Amino acid sequence: MNGPFPAIAEASATGETADLFADIRATVGVRVVNLVWRHLATLDGALPWAWAAVKPLYLGGLPDQAAQRFRETMIVPKLASLAGDAPTSVDAVLASYDHSNTINLFALGALVAWLRDEADGGPPPPHGPRLRAPDVALPVLASEADVAPETWALVQRLNRLGDTAQPLILASMYRHLARAPAFLERVEAALAPVQADGFLDRAIAANRAAAHETAKRLAQAISAQRPPLADKIETSVSAFIDHAIAKMVTICRSIRVARGQPL
Template sequence: MTSLVDNDPVPAIGEQAATGETAEIFADIRSTLNVEVVNLIWRHLANFPGALQWVWASLKPLYLGPAILPADNIRKTLALPHLPPLSRDTLRAAGLDVSALSTIRAILDSYQHTNALALVCFSAFLTRFQSAEASQKATLFPVDFDKSYIPPSRVALPRLIPMTEVRPSLANLIYELNGFGEDGDTALVASMYRHLAHWPTYLALVRTMLVPLQESGELQVLVAATRRIGDSLGAALASELSTTAPRLEIEPVLHSVRRFVRHPIARMTGVCALIGCATPRVTTV
């Protein structure tokens, strides 16, 4: 049942190929997260018998309540390195009109919303099933959560472009961007860059902005800090998970979740926030 129609870097069930309970869970994920796309980690977990059902049953209650404010805390308090914003004239010169920027902002907002939630929820999942002691020792960061968070509206995102359809120069740009901030596993290509590949000039601008931070090591520092925050907030929420490990081989599932959390999810939680701060909203163009 594995579908690699989108050139996924790991075995995954395509949304259109999903049937039965898998299709029902995918629909529930879209509804619960208020998004149009099921992220790769969920589609990958669908390859392990019983894993998608187990992980989603465990984490859905967090997504619906306890994880919302901690995730927003990450978005609002993560210390970002300075990045000069893209100017109105730069965007216009790059051929990015109001319509293009509106869709780009929708993509950035959607990923910033779901990445922070995923970082908290999946970190809680790892703590819950890897170390019961760690979840009891961890505490939330001493901040007051802003209870005014309003998630972005659900909008239809452009087609996720398969890497096999991307011309070599653009593919190389995506792979280069995917390595920014990464310290070991670049095989999992962040879907955000593939969504943004509809505007190559925008990705080129992003690359130009991020190169100095990559060369200085500031992006790696950002990702490391994001991992630590995710570990702490996730561990503090681990006790909220009431499910128990099912009768299946859980280590491959935990390995996959750990890989996603420590690499693309942690990386893009920080990098997406950074890019979003430098990209103006439509009203400023």
């Protein structure tokens, strides 16, 4: 895949990369490997080092406990109702990304904080039980050639909501939901007012800042040697944490609330 953050497709992964992708899926409890991991696989030695550094956090339930506390106070923009008929894949996609993005926000946020030497020296973060990952099947990730031009244009418009970074990372959640274009149109209509009045941007910024403070505490739990590509890994992972993942944590949660889903 080409783009500002090239990535290895799961179906194309071989050898050690395929093994690591399988371990990530099994450990995080998801059916697909998040784009940030697939991007790290394009950097020599970055994926095995980064996964070894943060896997113990996942196994210890640290990001899960952080996510649970975060959801109690996070700012969720109130959208017009999105309840009603939609393909079953819609709720599967939303549930999967609500789980994986929020967990990754803290695990990978801790990695960024560690690489920046920002680990908080306060009380160690608590271990605890892990959140149950949704056992759902997701539709095939759509690319531009797979959908109608107007649907791809809709995906691009949605991706610009809540983010001004250039170049933008295309959120994989929208690519999955591109298989349900009528639902995406309703999402755009619901998000447009909170984007126009600035509330969406403020909510994302506040949630990002709160998550970063927690991630600095989680960084204490990372035990690793600084890798040769440390600066490149930090630049890449922070772009996802500060933009795509932080943005989609807030947006996905607000969509699920608007659909009346059990959270």
